[in-house]
Amino acid sequence: SQKIEQNSEALNIQEGKTATLTCNYTNYSPAYLQWYRQDPGRGPVFLLLIRENEKEKRKERLKVTFDTTLKQSLFHITASQPADSATYLCARSNDYKLSFGAGTTVTVRA
């Protein structure tokens, strides 16, 4: 079966450090991977999309990489702030559907 996995449930880091989250996929090669942020009691909010022919995508302090050899996407939050504390979800695009990983909860300590 096709799976997308985020292999860390929680990540605690000090303010100012870089948070790195991992998203792995198996048994297929998605054309696109999307990353979303979810705050408690709210719906997911889109952050970034990366295509399989792109190595890296950036948006302000966020960076996403896509390694089709390793079947992995890395999501980086640089110069992290307490306001970055949230759950981050990766999702593969298959046709028009999104299939989500379980998410990684990031807590940034001041």
Add this chain to the structure above:
Amino acid sequence: DAGVIQSPRHEVTEMGQEVTLRCKPISGHDYLFWYRQTMMRGLELLIYFNNNVPIDDSGMPEDRFSAKMPNASFSTLKIQPSEPRDSAVYFCASSLGRGRSTEAFFGQGTRLTVV
């Protein structure tokens, strides 16, 4: 645009009762998705529509679940009869559907508790 609007935000019902969740997608979006989120299973796609037509309902867990989209601005997800294991947060999302690169816009969700 106000974004995707879901109602109610919270619903508490007794086992066996019918529950109807409502969604208003973003105007102009031609794809609508219903997701369910639980701690155990994460965010699962239940069903999605394109131009008001159901395209894939393979994620609907049982016949107790049904969804409709009578027009481009309204969709419902109905559970009849409801069971305690249906307790979850249900999200509606919409997208422009311009290829697989299109982002989804989510509503605030409906937290359903079946007692």
